[in-house]
Amino acid sequence: AQSVTQLDSQVPVFEEAPVELRCNYSSSVSVYLFWYVQYPNQGLQLLLKYLSGSTLVKGINGFEAEFNKSQTSFHLRKPSVHISDTAEYFCAVSDSRNFNKFYFGSGTKLNVKP
């Protein structure tokens, strides 16, 4: 069965510092990977996605993620965060057996401090 693990429930970081949010998945087949952001009291918004091709994926707001098949990871990074990046971040995966079904991680709360 599919599963997605976000090891860090909260990540505090100072403004302009780099950040990495970790995501690991388990699957026996090809996967499609996504990162979503949820600002307070809002729905989820797609940051970036990996479907195939280059393992380094660039998204909106300066975020990027790298697909590492051997480590079954899809960590999200940003070289310099802003206060406005404070939000909940969700990793999600679907696979070739059932494209429609997205499995979400439990989320990581990024708290950017001035």
Add this chain to the structure above:
Amino acid sequence: DTAVSQTPKYLVTQMGNDKSIKCEQNLGHDTMYWYKQDSKKFLKIMFSYNNKELIINETVPNRFSPKSPDKAHLNLHINSLELGDSAVYFCASSPLAGGFGEQFFGPGTRLTVL
């Protein structure tokens, strides 16, 4: 010009009542979803419809019944509400019946059962 809209935004009701949440998307997508986000922010898929046909039906109590009158609408009806139904419910849509397309989320409906 909202892409995925849900009504109501907030819903407070007593145990045992029946309530509905409506969802509409104006993106021309074929696939729509309902998710439940619990108090710990864990997001889990409940149902998915592709062009008015049910394609995903997770282990959800049969008090929950989705209805899709056309491919732009997916409503969620809940009978005999229980305290544990309190959560934020998100509607989403995607352009393709598969994981290739990102999912566009509505703003959520916060259901509180007293």
